[in-house]
Structure formats: C-alpha cells, structure tokens
Amino acid sequence: MQDEDIEVFIAGARRYFESLGSDFSVLIEPPFLKKDNRPFLELTGMIDISGQAHGAVGFTATRAMLESILKSLNEDWIDQDAASDLAGEIANTLSGNAREEFGSEFKISVPVVLRNQEAAVRFPKENRNYVIPVMWRGEKAYLLVSVQRTR
Amino acid sequence: MKLLIVDDSSVVRRAIERDLESGEITEVDQAATGEEAVRLYAAKQHDVVTLDITMPGMDGLTCLDKIIEINPEARVLIISALRDKSTAIDAVKRGASGFLCKPINPSELKEAFQLLIED
Numbered sequence: 001m002q003d004e005d006i007e008v009f010i011a012g013a014r015r016y017f018e019s020l021g022s023d024f025s026v027l028i029e030p031p032f033l034k035k036d037n038r039p040f041l042e043l044t045g046m047i048d049i050s051g052q053a054h055g056a057v058g059f060t061a062t063r064a065m066l067e068s069i070l071k072s073l074n075e076d077w078i079d080q081d082a083a084s085d086l087a088g089e090i091a092n093t094l095s096g097n098a099r100e101e102f103g104s105e106f107k108i109s110v111p112v113v114l115r116n117q118e119a120a121v122r123f124p125k126e127n128r129n130y131v132i133p134v135m136w137r138g139e140k141a142y143l144l145v146s147v148q149r150t151r
Numbered sequence: 152m153k154l155l156i157v158d159d160s161s162v163v164r165r166a167i168e169r170d171l172e173s174g175e176i177t178e179v180d181q182a183a184t185g186e187e188a189v190r191l192y193a194a195k196q197h198d199v200v201t202l203d204i205t206m207p208g209m210d211g212l213t214c215l216d217k218i219i220e221i222n223p224e225a226r227v228l229i230i231s232a233l234r235d236k237s238t239a240i241d242a243v244k245r246g247a248s249g250f251l252c253k254p255i256n257p258s259e260l261k262e263a264f265q266l267l268i269e270d
C-alpha cells in the first residue's frame with residue numbers, strides 16, 4: 001500500500017464520525033506507522049482483506065468511546081455486547097467504504113471482535129501497518145490499516 | 152405495512168428500526184443472517200426489506216436472489232458499507248429497488264424508504 005492509499009480510510013473515518021451528528025467534531029490526527037503491538041484498546045473490530053489486496057483493517061476503541069457512539073445513535077441497549085457489536089460494525093463500514101478507491105475485488109470478511117492485545121496477532125507483520133488516530137468527544141480510537149495490494 | 156430488517160449487527164438493525172418508526176409500519180421483523188431472512192420473507196412476504204450485503208453464511212446478494220425468486224416484485228433496499236459502483240449496479244440488476252451506503256444517514260434512509268413505499 002502506498003502512503004496516498006491511506007487517504008480513503010481517513011475520509012471514511014471522518015465520514016463515519018460526521019454521520020453521528022454535528023454536536024461534536026471529529027479530529028483525525030496524522031497517521032503513523034505501527035512498529036510494535038500497540039495501540040490496541042479495549043475492543044477491536046477486525047476485518048480480513050483478500051482478493052486484490054491482502055491484510056487486515058481494524059477499529060480499536062475504549063468501551064467509553066463506543067458507549068458514547070451508541071448514545072449518539074439513540075441506542076438504549078448499552079452494554080459490553082452492544083459495544084462489541086458496534087466495534088465490528090465500524091470496522092466493517094470503514095473497510096467496506098474503502099472499496100470506493102480499491103474496487104469490488106477488495107474483498108472484506110465479516111468482522112471479528114477481539115479484546116485488548118488479542119488483536120495483535122491478527123495483523124500481518126510483513127505489511128506496512130498504518131495507525132490513524134481519531135479523537136471524538138474527548139476519547140481516542142485508532143483505525144489500523146495493514147493492507148498490501150496483490151496486483 | 153410489514154418491514155424486514157436484515158443485518159448481522161443488532162446495533163444497525165435497531166438503528167434502522169428507530170429511523171423508520173412511523174405509523175405506516177405495523178410489523179417489524181429482524182434477521183441477522185441471509186438464511187433467516189429468506190425463511191422470514193417466505194413466510195410473511197414483507198412490504199419492504201432492508202438488506203445488508205456482508206453477513207456470515209449467506210451474503211446479502213444471494214439472499215436478494217432468493218427473495219426475488221419468491222417474489223419478483225419484492226421491494227428491497229440494500230444498506231451496505233460496500234461503497235463501489237459495481238456492487239450497487241450488480242444489486243440493482245439482481246432486483247434491488249435501491250442502494251444506500253453506510254454509515255446510515257437517517258434522513259436519506261427515510262427518503263429512500265418513502266420512495267419505495269410510494270412506488
């Protein structure tokens with residue numbers, strides 16, 4: 001993946017948080033390359049990528065941030081299961097949206113949700129692993145992108 | 152009016168139900184898989200179906216084919232994260248009545264739903 005390819009994921013993250021309403025703005029901080037097992041927060045929604053690219057896309061967040069998002073969605077079912085479901089759904093949305101750039105051969109799996117450092121082993125070590133920090137309502141989350149084009 | 156909401160995320164299913172809550176809808180069913188959706192649709196032939204694509208087991212496009220087999224006039228609104236034109240075109244060719252991209256914008260969803268039921 002080229003550095004410019006990361007733009008589609010930044011645009012997707014911005015679009016997602018802006019869809020939650022205009023009461024709170026989202027700040028996408030400059031992406032950086034991940035060199036170790038951090039950062040993985042409490043819950044990580046993971047999507048495996050195959051087809052014209054391979055790798056993984058993850059959205060990792062604190063439970064507090066996920067609960068804030070649930071409240072923004074007017075959800076009254078707020079517990080660990082709902083937060084896990086949401087982490088997977090955000091990962092699905094952000095990776096699916098990337099097909100705008102990569103096309104339909106950018107195949108995405110259904111989400112898997114992992115806790116804390118469990119997600120580390122799912123990220124391919126050989127790819128460039130980008131981390132996109134997302135600040136919203138005083139909470140930080142990370143979009144993790146480890147995708148290698150196969151052709 | 153009967154509505155069937157199909158998505159593997161319960162948070163999304165519940166959000167769609169809240170967004171579309173109105174006096175016109177008298178019955179709502181939810182399905183987390185394509186298989187469950189086909190069973191429910193075969194039994195009740197809902198007036199409108201909202202359908203995700205990426206789901207475990209039977210994916211949404213296969214589910215769409217099965218629903219159209221049951222009722223070629225079925226009104227199915229695809230709501231998917233897959234933001235590429237070819238998937239949207241494919242879905243419409245297979246019989247979908249509309250295609251919305253996630254994240255869901257509630258006003259766009261209501262508008263698309265209104266267009267479907269007026270059709």
